[in-house]
Amino acid sequence: MAKWDGAYTWHKRPSAIGAPDRLRVATCQIPVGHDIAANTAQILTLIEAAAEAGADVAHFPECALSGYGSANWPDWTGFDWFGLQAAVEAVQSAARRHRVWVATGCVHRDEATQKKFNSLYVFNRDGQLAGRYDKRCCSTNDQRAFELGRHQLILDIEGVSCGFLICRDWSYPELWRAYEGQVELVFHSACADGQGRDKNETHTIPPLMQAYGRQYVYAVSSANSCRYSQDYPSLWVERGGYMGGQATRHEAGFTINALADDPEQDRFFAAVLESRRAERILYQFAD
DSSP: OOOOOOOOOOSSGGGGGGOOOEEEEEEEEEOOSSOHHHHHHHHHHHHHHHHHOOSSSEEEOTTTOOOHHHHHHHTTTTTTTHHHHHHHHHHHHHHHTOOOOOEEEEEETTTTTTEEEEEEEEEOOTTEEEEEEEEEOTTTTTTGGGBBOOOOOOOETEEEEEEEEEEGGGGGGGHTTTTTTTOEEEEEEOBBBOTTOOOHHHHHHHHHHHHHHHHHHEEEEEEEEESSBBSOEHHHHHHTSSSEEEEESSSEEOOOOOOOOOOOHHHHHHHHHHHHHHHHHHHOOOO
């Protein structure tokens, strides 16, 4: 590897470099419930507010549109699929009207097989579906309602390569490592609000997000539902693992953060990844 001849910036948080914003993300939170209309109204309000605040992307929690299937309707009896389709179309229209990307959790039903997935829909500035990620690491409870996803998702958003994960995917480092060197930003959506219980996630998930950001050298936007008690507020982790902005715990709203447009820091991060790849080869074959 060529000797580094630029300024070392590993120990400087990207937001402190002074570089212009490359991609501005509003990491949003709402109290995700079973009422599709109520969820949709809050999402539409935050899309508008995020766009007015200059966001390029509005990112929402797991099952934000539909409500959490396995918690509310394990057998899907009486679920309002027509209402959900109208909600999806309303979000697409809002993305198009406000010229902002939207990533939102939503139950997805495959029309051919009728199988249901815990998914993230990603709509572009024209309101078109750019991609869908299906949760791969579902709990036993989840699997009463959802099929398992099988593939990662990588999308280019305004020139930034982005990956996607959902909630309990946080427990499987191999899913996070698979994005190493492929993306600059991971969108992670969760529904971790203990409904009155102060669970372990309160103390462990934020530093876990930081650890993934530092280890794999990408930023993380983690959008979490905010019913009381929200286990942790929606948050942003900068590339390199620094904690960025956080939303106000238990309150609907968002935090806006950005990737810095800094070629020198990009070069340094690329050198770190190259070095780690070389080291892994060495360790793999060491006696």
